[in-house]
Amino acid sequence: MPLLMRSLILPPADVRSHEAGSFLAQLDDQTERLTEDTRALTPAALAWQPAPGLNTIGMLLAHIAIVEVFWTQVGPLRLTAYECESVLGIGVDDDGMPLSEGGLPPAGLAGKDLAFFDDLLARARRYSRRAIAALTDADMAAEIHRTRRDGSAHDTNMRWILYHMVEHTAGHYYQINLLAHQYRIRGA
Amino acid sequence: MAPRLETLLEAPPGFRSPAVARFVWQLDEQRRVLLDDTRGLSPADLEWQPAPGMNSIGMLLAHIAYAESHLSQVGLEGKATSDTRAAIGLSEDEEGMPLAPGAPPSPALAGHDLAWFDALLARAREHTRRVAMTLTDEALAREVHRLRPDGTERVFNLGWVFYHMIEHEAGHHGQINLLRHLRRNPGAAS
Numbered sequence: 001m002p003l004l005m006r007s008l009i010l011p012p013a014d015v016r017s018h019e020a021g022s023f024l025a026q027l028d029d030q031t032e033r034l035t036e037d038t039r040a041l042t043p044a045a046l047a048w049q050p051a052p053g054l055n056t057i058g059m060l061l062a063h064i065a066i067v068e069v070f071w072t073q074v075g076p077l078r079l080t081a082y083e084c085e086s087v088l089g090i091g092v093d094d095d096g097m098p099l100s101e102g103g104l105p106p107a108g109l110a111g112k113d114l115a116f117f118d119d120l121l122a123r124a125r126r127y128s129r130r131a132i133a134a135l136t137d138a139d140m141a142a143e144i145h146r147t148r149r150d151g152s153a154h155d156t157n158m159r160w161i162l163y164h165m166v167e168h169t170a171g172h173y174y175q176i177n178l179l180a181h182q183y184r185i186r187g188a
Numbered sequence: 189m190a191p192r193l194e195t196l197l198e199a200p201p202g203f204r205s206p207a208v209a210r211f212v213w214q215l216d217e218q219r220r221v222l223l224d225d226t227r228g229l230s231p232a233d234l235e236w237q238p239a240p241g242m243n244s245i246g247m248l249l250a251h252i253a254y255a256e257s258h259l260s261q262v263g264l265e266g267k268a269t270s271d272t273r274a275a276i277g278l279s280e281d282e283e284g285m286p287l288a289p290g291a292p293p294s295p296a297l298a299g300h301d302l303a304w305f306d307a308l309l310a311r312a313r314e315h316t317r318r319v320a321m322t323l324t325d326e327a328l329a330r331e332v333h334r335l336r337p338d339g340t341e342r343v344f345n346l347g348w349v350f351y352h353m354i355e356h357e358a359g360h361h362g363q364i365n366l367l368r369h370l371r372r373n374p375g376a377a378s
Contacts, residue, residue, distance in 0.1 A: 051376035171362030
């Protein structure tokens with residue numbers, strides 16, 4: 001029987017802004033595919049480093065969750081102080097990124113299984129979903145000014161933040177697939 | 189004075205639809221950072237594989253251009269099939285993906301320099317932009333039905349096509365950056 005593959009970016013019904021909902025649908029598509037592609041990963045695969053100084057899949061998964069919470073706070077929630085421990089149970093630096101040259105993965109992620117990382121991602125999405133769903137069309141044009149950790153200024157807008165959440169997830173998701181491939185064929 | 193970073197996603201002029209224009213802004217921003225990150229790569233860097241059967245940076249750049257050209261033809265234009273050879277000078281076979289286990293990079297890409305890949309990407313974007321400028325807001329909801337060679341029916345809308353072009357380039361850009369990092373760490377190759 002022929003198969004049917006449907007790929008439609010449709011904003012969820014419970015959002016106030018169609019445009020914000022489109023970004024949310026894009027994030028959900030990323031998560032659905034990321035989840036599917038990571039099902040077979042063991043704790044050893046999640047903690048595997050191609051070499052010292054390089055990220056593990058586990059670090060990347062934690063990083064995706066942390067960054068999603070961070071940008072939700074900067075953009076949709078318009079906070080001026082940022083933390084993710086109350087949302088995820090881990091802090092902003094607990095992904096260990098950026099790893100120093102020759103660095104090893106953070107001890108806090110050692111031995112964690114896929115369920116741990118799934119939970120981080122699910123918590124991040126619950127948090128961002130609530131905030132993005134509340135955005136109006138007028139909010140989408142809002143400009144946001146913040147001071148970065150290094151003291152430099154960042155002038156951005158809500159649209160860029162939502163776009164960045166999607167492209168950031170995609171970049172690391174594809175890296176995870178590359179690392180998983182490299183892990184499978186290592187030593188071959 | 190402290191340094192200042194500005195990232196404002198805005199609709200560029202010249203498009204019939206502001207929503208389509210914003211998608212093209214995102215594509216162009218992806219391209220800007222991809223080009224930034226690939227400056228200085230030599231032909232040897234571009235065809236380096238971490239291990240046989242793994243994609244090279246050159247293959248990924250070619251794949252980004254090929255996929256964009258294919259998607260803009262069958263997705264945005266609604267053509268039954270694409271002719272990427274005519275549009276950008278590269279066919280599906282020549283881009284070489286997916287690579288068979290243990291295979292070397294696509295021979296069609298051997299020895300090409302960065303300028304060659306840049307031109308490939310530029311031709312794909314030029315076509316996408318030309319088509320996108322004609323699209324209306326309503327076109328984003330238009331559904332396209334395609335029957336694949338394996339009998340699968342594929343249904344997508346134009347909003348998904350733009351999203352997929354963006355996430356596809358972002359994702360492979362992420363892989364290119366990882367390959368650059370692996371290339372600098374010889375011990376990391378399989």
